[in-house]
Amino acid sequence: MSLNIELTKRTAKWINKSNRSVYYLLGIMVIAGIVMSFLDPNFLTVRNIFNVLNQQSTLGIVTMGVTMALIAGCIDLTVGNLLATVAGIAAIALSRWGLSDGWAILLACSAGLLTGVFNGILVVKTKIDTFIATLGLLTIYQGLALIVSKGNNIYLQGKFGWFGTYRVAGIIPLPVIYFMVITIIAYIVTRYTKFGRKLYAIGGNPEAAFLAGINLDLHKISAYAISGLLAGFTSLIVISRIGQSQPAMGVSYPLEAIAASVIGGVSLSGGRGTIPGVFLGVILLGLIRNSLNILRVPSFYQYVMLGSIIIIAVTLSNLGAARKAGNPN
């Protein structure tokens, strides 16, 4: 019995450390990188690295928003279908209304932002558990995405391709730049601004945050707004890349984004996690997928392996959370 407790304590301590530190993730990636480069010399080429970053850029941007909400203790499951809805609107604006690229970008971002604000207000005012509330909203956006597009793919007819595929200096894809810039902004917001610190406080202990004079509702709504904005922005990259909007696109984003956050050390119960950790979480997911591709693991099996990795990461996070709920002494 006591041995058992001792083991649990040790594991908890280890998890706690690994959660808080991005170094563990870095270590894993370096080792994986070395192993992979032995297995396949193509792995460690500049081209492949940019490929991975490019592939992960859309998930990465969405994840930054989802992470903000998670830090405040709010789960946002809407991002995938929200993205599809905005994608539909943007595609219609570009192809049928003939909106210029600039206006379409503004439209998509505003639509994402407003939807995010709406999500936030709904969650805050109804006081429903955020998982359930955004699960409901997710289904609504699933419907909206179909309604907007009348259930069809909407083709951009060659327009807007540059936004998601242009490579700066012929090598750095634009989406990678978006991803980097947004990650840096997210880092600054969470690390150096009062807004970010308040999100941590709200997620860490809402009652204590309230008694410290923090406006809980306003900050939660803002977190959802950011999440919505980034999902809206991401929809532009996606439609630009594939030249069309599809009403069912992006459905895997919410769970993958949460998984990447959690792998990066964000606590599902809020108040914990850093942007560098989340960034590495996103990249790690990409590297795993990329490695499995290079190793020619059939894609059906890839899902199984990726899922297992996500479960392991979330399980570790839950153990940490269970410890948090328990007696701190």
Add this chain to the structure above:
Amino acid sequence: MERKVLLEVKGCSKSFPGVKAFNKVDFDLYEGEIHCIVGENGAGKSTFIKMLSGALRPDEGTIIIGGQQYSYLTPALAHQLGITTIYQEISLAPELTVAENIFMGMEPVNRFGFIDFPKLDRESKKLLENLKIDLGVEALVGSLNIPQKQSIQIAKAMAREAKIFILDEPTASYSSNEIGNLLALVKEVAAKGVGVIYISHHLEEVFSIHDRITILRDGNKVASHQKNGVTLEKIISEMVGRDLSMFYTRELVDINYTKAVEFKDISGGDIKDVSFKIHQGEIVGLAGMVGSGRTDLVRLIFGADQKSSGTVFVEGHEIQVTNPSLAIKAGLSLLTEDRQKTGVILEHNVKWNISIVHMANTSGHFINERKEREDVNHYVKAIDIKTPTIYQEVRHLSGGNQQKVVLAKWLYADANVIIFDEPTRGIDIGSKEEIYKLMVQLARQGKYILMVSSDMPELIAMCDRVIVMRQGRIVGEIGRGQLSEENVLTYSIGGIL
């Protein structure tokens, strides 16, 4: 007539880390007897109930029920032995009728195995009439008020032929009329042979129904008195009477009576028309029994709950306090009772915890990390918070140091009015004294200090003045000269000095 002993407790003790909550107590209960237990907050009443209902195991001693000896009870065993604890709300199903609740789990069935509703209603009606409870058996329990629900619980226990009833503060939030009804019901039940353990802060209730009164103090049984064998004054003197060595001696500070923080006609929730002042440099105590509304009052003052009316003046200026943020801007602060749940963020480090209020209530969008680090380090040193670094997570600190972190965050936020709610609960004696010293130091600096406390020695040692609350109102005020446990207690239980 020789009466049957239902319950006998011999030499029962229970310790919690740092406290002997229950110390070698003997207790017995006869058939048909109403045995009242009185004592201050923390005297050991709840511990005793928990041992009888099987929620706690005694460290030593025996419990004898029906001739059988037990070293401890479990909830199932307590139930089986006929011990029932009557609570205010729980254990009834709101969506079922009175009759269905009374016979829940033992409903009469007809020959097809279905519930025999006519019989159920008949039996329930008989039972209620027998107990003189005036309620329809088909009413939904959810539509009843608390006193009615409580009487249904008593009827339910009677239907199960429970032998021992425990009522813990049953009349909190009752009107005087409803109290009368409940006391009549309790007498009715006792007349049918049930033994009743009745626990209450309200000595007048206790006096009107008791067959015997037992007084507990700091986990010890002080005395037992038969009916008519004792006066109210005697009981109060037995409830108090602590050793003087338990009292801390503080330095007195000159109070500036020209400046004050004033609360006028504060109402909201259970709080009714509370008015009082704190002068500059004064430590004002807020005493009262658990449930007298002290915590509710300080939450109203701080804007954490909404007042229905009332005004707050800080040094002559009226301020609007409708949320904590406004209170903080006016210089108010609140160190909550449950510091782990509402005071600190356990998973965050000392730095974040100390800077939170300052950070959240000053202008600007960016955090100056260097300044923050210096300021936090300053407070850590100034009030001697024992932590290896300011990056230590607060959950690793001791209770006393966690409390100091909470204090530091309010000092950093420039709080002028400092409201402590149970400042030393769960803190070891050494840290307690440090907190007391800090309080005096703050008073000397010209802060306004309000302290809610259930710890009598603490109130008496620390306060320049004590305000006593009862049922959401202020019922008395005692200056330092007249401050004694007896005086505070007399007001707390509804007496007059």
